[in-house]
Structure formats: structure tokens, C-alpha cells
Amino acid sequence: MALLPPRSRPGSRSGSRPGGRTQAGPTRRPPRRPASTAGMAVRRFRAGRIVLVLLLLASAMQLVLIQTVRSGDLTASAEKQRTTRITIAAERGAILDRNGNRLAFSTESRALVTNPRLIAVNHKEQAPAYKAEMAQAVAAATGGDPNALKALLDADRGYVVLTTTADPDVARALRERFPEIAEEKRESRQYPSGTLAANVIGAASWSADNQKLVGRVGLESSDDGVLAGTDGYQVVDTAEGSDTVIPGSTRAQEPAVPGSDVELTLDSDLQYVVQQKLQDYVAKTGARGGSAVVLDAKTGEVRAMANGGTFDPRQLGTADPATLGNAAVSSPFEPGSVNKLVTMAGALEYGLATPDEVLQVPGSIKVADRTVHDAWDHGVENYTLTGVLAKSSNVGTIMTAEKLGPDRFSDMLARFGIGQRTNVGLPGESAGSVPARQSWSGSTFGNLPIGQGLSMTVLQMAGMYQAIANDGVRIPPRIVAATIGPDGSRTAEPAPEPVQVVSAQTAAQLRTMLTAVTQKGTGGNTGTGVTAQVPGYQVAGKTGTAQQVDPSCGCYASSTYWITFAGMMPAQDPRFVMGIMLDAPGGGTSAAPLFHDVASYLAQQERIPVGEPAPVQTLVLP
Amino acid sequence: MSAPVKTPTRKRPTVSVEWQGTETRRRVPAQRGSVTVPAQRKGAAKAAYAKRDERARKAVGAPRRKGAQVVHSGRPQFVLLIMALFAAGLVLTLWLSTAASADSYTLQEARTAARDLTEQSERLHREVAALESAPTLAQRAAELGMVPVQDPARLVVAPDGGVTVVGKPSAAVRTAPPAAPATPVNPMPAVETGPSQVAADAQAQAPADPAAQAQGTDPAAQAQATDAAAQAQTPAGEQAGEAATQAQAEADRLAQQNPAQPGGA
Numbered sequence A: 001m002a003l004l005p006p007r008s009r010p011g012s013r014s015g016s017r018p019g020g021r022t023q024a025g026p027t028r029r030p031p032r033r034p035a036s037t038a039g040m041a042v043r044r045f046r047a048g049r050i051v052l053v054l055l056l057l058a059s060a061m062q063l064v065l066i067q068t069v070r071s072g073d074l075t076a077s078a079e080k081q082r083t084t085r086i087t088i089a090a091e092r093g094a095i096l097d098r099n100g101n102r103l104a105f106s107t108e109s110r111a112l113v114t115n116p117r118l119i120a121v122n123h124k125e126q127a128p129a130y131k132a133e134m135a136q137a138v139a140a141a142t143g144g145d146p147n148a149l150k151a152l153l154d155a156d157r158g159y160v161v162l163t164t165t166a167d168p169d170v171a172r173a174l175r176e177r178f179p180e181i182a183e184e185k186r187e188s189r190q191y192p193s194g195t196l197a198a199n200v201i202g203a204a205s206w207s208a209d210n211q212k213l214v215g216r217v218g219l220e221s222s223d224d225g226v227l228a229g230t231d232g233y234q235v236v237d238t239a240e241g242s243d244t245v246i247p248g249s250t251r252a253q254e255p256a257v258p259g260s261d262v263e264l265t266l267d268s269d270l271q272y273v274v275q276q277k278l279q280d281y282v283a284k285t286g287a288r289g290g291s292a293v294v295l296d297a298k299t300g301e302v303r304a305m306a307n308g309g310t311f312d313p314r315q316l317g318t319a320d321p322a323t324l325g326n327a328a329v330s331s332p333f334e335p336g337s338v339n340k341l342v343t344m345a346g347a348l349e350y351g352l353a354t355p356d357e358v359l360q361v362p363g364s365i366k367v368a369d370r371t372v373h374d375a376w377d378h379g380v381e382n383y384t385l386t387g388v389l390a391k392s393s394n395v396g397t398i399m400t401a402e403k404l405g406p407d408r409f410s411d412m413l414a415r416f417g418i419g420q421r422t423n424v425g426l427p428g429e430s431a432g433s434v435p436a437r438q439s440w441s442g443s444t445f446g447n448l449p450i451g452q453g454l455s456m457t458v459l460q461m462a463g464m465y466q467a468i469a470n471d472g473v474r475i476p477p478r479i480v481a482a483t484i485g486p487d488g489s490r491t492a493e494p495a496p497e498p499v500q501v502v503s504a505q506t507a508a509q510l511r512t513m514l515t516a517v518t519q520k521g522t523g524g525n526t527g528t529g530v531t532a533q534v535p536g537y538q539v540a541g542k543t544g545t546a547q548q549v550d551p552s553c554g555c556y557a558s559s560t561y562w563i564t565f566a567g568m569m570p571a572q573d574p575r576f577v578m579g580i581m582l583d584a585p586g587g588g589t590s591a592a593p594l595f596h597d598v599a600s601y602l603a604q605q606e607r608i609p610v611g612e613p614a615p616v617q618t619l620v621l622p
Numbered sequence B: 001m002s003a004p005v006k007t008p009t010r011k012r013p014t015v016s017v018e019w020q021g022t023e024t025r026r027r028v029p030a031q032r033g034s035v036t037v038p039a040q041r042k043g044a045a046k047a048a049y050a051k052r053d054e055r056a057r058k059a060v061g062a063p064r065r066k067g068a069q070v071v072h073s074g075r076p077q078f079v080l081l082i083m084a085l086f087a088a089g090l091v092l093t094l095w096l097s098t099a100a101s102a103d104s105y106t107l108q109e110a111r112t113a114a115r116d117l118t119e120q121s122e123r124l125h126r127e128v129a130a131l132e133s134a135p136t137l138a139q140r141a142a143e144l145g146m147v148p149v150q151d152p153a154r155l156v157v158a159p160d161g162g163v164t165v166v167g168k169p170s171a172a173v174r175t176a177p178p179a180a181p182a183t184p185v186n187p188m189p190a191v192e193t194g195p196s197q198v199a200a201d202a203q204a205q206a207p208a209d210p211a212a213q214a215q216g217t218d219p220a221a222q223a224q225a226t227d228a229a230a231q232a233q234t235p236a237g238e239q240a241g242e243a244a245t246q247a248q249a250e251a252d253r254l255a256q257q258n259p260a261q262p263g264g265a
Helices: A018-024 A035-069 A071-082 A116-142 A146-154 A168-177 A218-222 A224-228 A268-285 A313-318 A336-349 A385-390 A394-404 A406-415 A444-450 A458-469 A504-518 A592-605 B002-018 B022-036 B043-060 B068-131 B134-143 B187-193 B195-205 B210-216 B218-226 B235-242 B244-260
Strands: A083-088 A102-114 A160-166 A182-190 A203-207 A212-217 A232-237 A252-254 A261-264 A289-296 A302-307 A358-361 A364-367 A370-373 A381-384 A480-484 A490-492 A540-550 A555-569 A576-583 B154-157 B163-166
Touching (some): A035 A071, A071 A083, A102 A168, A116 A160, A268 A289, A289 A592, A336 A406, A336 A504, A406 A444, A504 A555, A576 A592
Antiparallel strands (some): A083 A232, A102 A160, A261 A480, A289 A302, A289 A576, A358 A381
16 A cells, blocks of 8 residues: 555656756645755765665675685684584404403493582582592492592592493482582493403503503503504584584594404413413412413414413503513523423434434533533433433433434424514514524534523423424414404404424324323333323323523523423323423422323313323333 | 646546545546546557556556456455465474474483493493303302312223223312312212212212201201200201200211211211
């Protein structure tokens, strides 16, 4: 309705010439529209139009400025204000034993933190009572020490961590009860078996810098890349000043890839027995330490690996740093008579001797400038080659080694893997040391055959005997069986390259000779390792005693020894190979009883069939 | 210029009058069409009037060229239809949003339940892992009084059925301080290996008879025999109580019988 009146306006037709019309016909002008008002309106209209145009221009300029010139900066800062990159933590993979028992795995947990100063402000004079209540509740829910928590809360600090391992539901309940408590998301590493295989597995702990679990020791550290997985992320917009995600604002998303599980070749039951027995034995004999390794004779897989000292990965912070390593692969020692196997293997392999060949062995032998004695005084005795090994005669061994010659001996050492890393898959592995063939002096060849002047790890020592147990084929030991991806796909570790050390026939002869070590005969026909015997089974093995180097004089000490034993059972068809080393135990200690204890367990556990008793071999002839 | 100027001047009052009353307004288009545009008008003016009429017609509303009754009967129906549609839409929207928020509560509850169950499952897994670990099993077995076996004797059955005992059977020795109950012994070797094990087994299984039980827990039985009724609390105690009168007499007799069993304790 309001549209029509302008139509009736006189200016509608003559508006193009307002001035002329007002002058021409002022009388005909409608009384409501005086001329002066119209003129002012026109001027105002013009001015207004100019102002509007200017404003429009200014706006246009600003628009151009914002949309083009400053567009990049503004977009960036706007995004910065809104955009939040949220990291999606990847769950760390588990470590399993060969039967799928979890030795290490992760669970979700919460760290509970609070601000004691804020509590003091909020609760004024009730603060001490409130803090005591909080300490009691947190301690009851998480198993902490209420007094320690109370002390934390009483400190004049702005941030204290009450616990790092609260379960999510426990944390939620506590936070609802005490609004001052805040949660922080954590991943907690569980070691349900405690010290079991701790030196192999190692430990992982929370890293505040990376906001994730990081392997610190052992396999957790060396296989961190496999276990850790890849964190995902989510780029979203959040409401300013809070973590509230604006729905539908997800701009980029990458799901987390959980870490892979690592399956070990260890058998946790056997590991427990070996570890327990070794630690008991070390304590009983007063040794500084010790290591033991059990290998599968056919595959070279490590079934158990234990050390005298160990730690609890659940209390990594308070663990003695000396116990964190894995001496079984990282600490080489001089093996002693265990190394006589190399000489015997060479002599049999090259046809230089037979097991029942008789040697006239004197009480001592001169090698270059040194004289080597047997461990016991004797005149010239008629030992068989088996007797030399079983009685552990240094002189007889050196006589045989001289027949073999240093070059073939050196070659044989290399074939047994001495002086080379086994690449078992554990961090900090030592290769041991064997003097280079060129650097051998005259007396070197009087030391090496009897296991002095060279060093090896327990694992290498067990590896030597594994070759004999497996018909002369040495399979470098491995401890990681497979990795299991997050999708459940199992990727077996590549099989190591086998090494043919000696022929199957030589290996069989050696096994028979080694059973003489544990035989109990009459008239001097008793070996040095009788205590390793397991009733019903043939045990083949070798004892060893090596003098330790006294650091004060740089000479061999006369009272501290490395006591070793390496052996296999049952000798007819070996299933397991074990290497044991005790570091400086009390005098007269042998490692053979420990072998017996573990071998007896293995026989029961693995249901190894009972076999014929070993034939009694002649060690010494009248 | 003069003629067109005059014409509107003369006509203007008519137009303004028309606009003062609604009744005249209705007739505007018709009047204009017939009255204000005479045939003798020139082209430009004619076009201008036509335009103005057109504007007026637009402002007033749709021209009523056809039967007014059709228009009157159709419009309310249409409006009602639209209103009904709107109402239906409103109801639907309300219903959907209510359903959505109700579902969101259900979803929230389901999520909470799922989270709780996940946490519970994680906790149970952890407990299972801890309880099935070798050290815990060993410890619990020891608490039950079990002892690891060292060098058990084994029976080797020859193809002809002959049985050979390999190893020397011996009772496992418990090193821990609390006195071990009868060591669980495999009955098979016991049967084969004879006296000592058989005796141990026989004794372990023998006390089914309350009197024998009373004899087994000799000092307790005697104490209860003195004031039997008062102390009869446990089943064993009750049995002992019932047997109390006989206990002391039979105890001696059983004590004499026991050594008669082969290779007694």
C-alpha cells in the first residue's frame, strides 16, 4: 500500500529537471513539498551518495587487503587458534614366551596429580584434614603409602604426582571425590613375572618428554622400534580455551598403529627353574655372579638365559645398575677346560687321533718358554684320548693340539664361532676375544687349547656344544622367534645360516667321549663331572676351571676362578644344551651339580625317554 | 509538452480519490482500462498509463478476471494444506530430535558400559597374567606344601612286559620350615618300588575311620576326650567327641596295629 504514493508525486515525471520545474511552476507545487526542502534533500542525497561510495570503496579496499594481501597470515593465525592436533597413542606390543605367556605387556593407566597450594587456598583451615583424607583415599585405592602421600601433599608445591599407575576407573572415582585431583593418561608396563628373564626382556618406563613408554634396558630398548608402534593423530578444531572437540571439525586423521608383539624362544617355566637354581647356587657357593644358558640342541633356540644377579623391572628406578645388564651375552670370560673340545674335535676331524688311542702323558709339558702342568701331580700315565678329555689333562690336550697345529686349531675355533658375535638378537652382545693368528707367540699355543688366553660368552660356549649335539652343524643361537603384527600376522625371524663345524661322525664320537666326563668308574676311570649325572640319562659335558686375571699384578690369580660346565642331554640324541659359568665361587666348587639339577628338571618337564646307561669307557690304562 | 501535462493534471484528482477508499480501489484497474486511456491518446502517454495501471494492479493484487468463487474456495484449502504440512514437519522434527537425544543417552550409556567392561577385562587379564606366571605358580604350589621333585625314579616297561626301575625312589625333602604333610606320591612307583612308599600311601589314606583320625591327632583327641561336649566344634572335633569314650581305649589298640602295617612310619 505504501508503494503507491510516490507514484502520485509530481516529480515522478519531471524529476530529471527539478530546478527548472520549481522555477517554472512554484504555484502548482504540492504544499507538502517546499522547494527549499527538495533542494536540500538533493544535496544531502548527493553527499550521502558520495559518502556511501567512499565507504564502499574503503570496504572494498579492506576486503581486498584481508582477502588477498593478508589472507595467508590471518588464515594461519585463525587456524592456530582453533586447530588442535591430538595425538592418538599407539599401544606398545607385548613380549611373549614361546608358549604365548605374556612376559611384558601394556595396560592403560592414569597418573593422578594435584596442586597442594590450590587445596590450601580452597579449604583454608580445613586443608590439613582434607589432605589427610585425600592421602588415605589415594593410598587405599592405589596401594601407596599414606604417609608418603601426606608428605607430598603437605609440601608447598604447585604440582605433585600422587601415583602413576592408577587404573582408569579408580582414577575417575578419586577425581570425582576430590575435584583438585587431575588425571593424566599413561600407559603402564606390566611385568607379571617380575624378575623372570628380566635381564633378557629389560624394562620400559614412561617418558614424560615423548609422552609414551620408552624401552630403557634389554629387548625393550633394542626392539623399541618394533614394540612401540606408530602414534596416530587427529587434527580437529577445538573450542577456544578448552579441549572440547567441535563435532565434525576433523580435518585430518591418521589412526595409531599398535606396536608388534615380540615372541621369544624362551620357555618361562624353564627360565624360572634355571634362574632360581642358578641364583640359589650362586648364593650357596659365594660366587660373585654367574650365567646359564639352555639351548635347543636341534634349532639353536635359546630356551632359557639367566644371570646370578637380576632386577625387578617393576622397580626399575631403584634397581642396582650392575644387575641391569645381561652378562650371559655381554661378559666374556676365559672358559678353561671347556675349550678342550676344540682340540679334540680337530684331532678327530682330521684323523689325527681316535678316542681310544693311548697317550703317554707326563705331569707337565713345556711350550715355548712356559711349562704347563696338569691340575694334579702325576708321573707319565697312559691316558686314552677320552681319558685326556674326561680327566681334563692339560698336558694330554696340548700334546694333541701340537699334532693338530696352530693353523688348523685357529680355523677350528673360528668354525665353533669363538671370537664372533652370535647375533642372538640381544643388545650389548660381546664377541669375546681370540688373539689374531699373526700375533700368537710361542706360548699362546700352550694356553688356547686349555681355554686360557681367549674369552667367550656363556652363549658362545653353549653354541660350541650345540654344534656337537647337532651332528656337527652349529646353528647360531636366536632368542626372538617371531614378531606378531597388530593384525595378528606372525613373521618368523629369518633362520640363521648353519655352519658345518665337524662331520656328523666326529660329533658322535665327541658325544661319546664327553659322556666319559660324567662317568663314575673304578681305578681312576672316573671323570671330572660325575655330579652332572642324571639317573636314566646319558649326560655328555665338560667341566672347566680357568684362572682369573688379577688386575693388581696383571697375572693369573691363584685363588679366583671361572668355573664352567657345558653339556648336553641325552647324549644319544641330544635335546638340550646347557652352558654354565660361575664367577669366582668358593674353592672346590663345580658347576656340574647345577647342570644336574636343571637337566633333571628338563627330563621330567620335556618327558625325555629314559635311555640305556652310557657304557663305561676306559680312561686310563695301567 | 502542454497536452500531456494537462491531461495528468486533470486526471490526478481522480486517482487520488480512488486511493482514499478501498471500495473505489477495487475498481481501479477496470476504470483505468476503460476510462483513463482513451483511444485518442498518443503512444508514449498510452504506454505510461498502461505501465501505471500495471503497477497499480500489481500492488492491489491479482486481477480478478475469472469467477471469484473459485478463488475463494481454493485458497483456504491451500493454506490449510500448507499449515498441515508445516505442523507435520514440526512434529516430525520434534520427534526426530527427541529420538536423537534419547538415542544419544542410550549411546552414552552403552559407551560407559563398554568402557567399564574394557577396563574390567584389562584388569582381569592382568590378574590372570600375574597368577599364571611361573614365579606365582611356584610360590602357591609351595604354600600348598608341594615340593619340586629331584631325580624321580622311573619305570621302564620292556616289550615283554617286564618292568625295570630306573633311579632310586626317595621321598622329596621339603626345605621350607613348616612341616610338610604327606608328600604326594605317584601310586604307580609306590606299588612297584615297595615297602617305604606303600607304607606312606597307606598311612595317608588310612584314617577314614574317626577313631583312626582321633588317633592321628592324638593329643587333640585326648584333650577333647576329657571335655568332649564343650569343644565339639569342627566336624573332626565332633567325630573325636563321639569317639571320645572309645578313643583312649582304641588309641592304644590302633597304636599297636599301626606298626604291624608293612614298613610303618
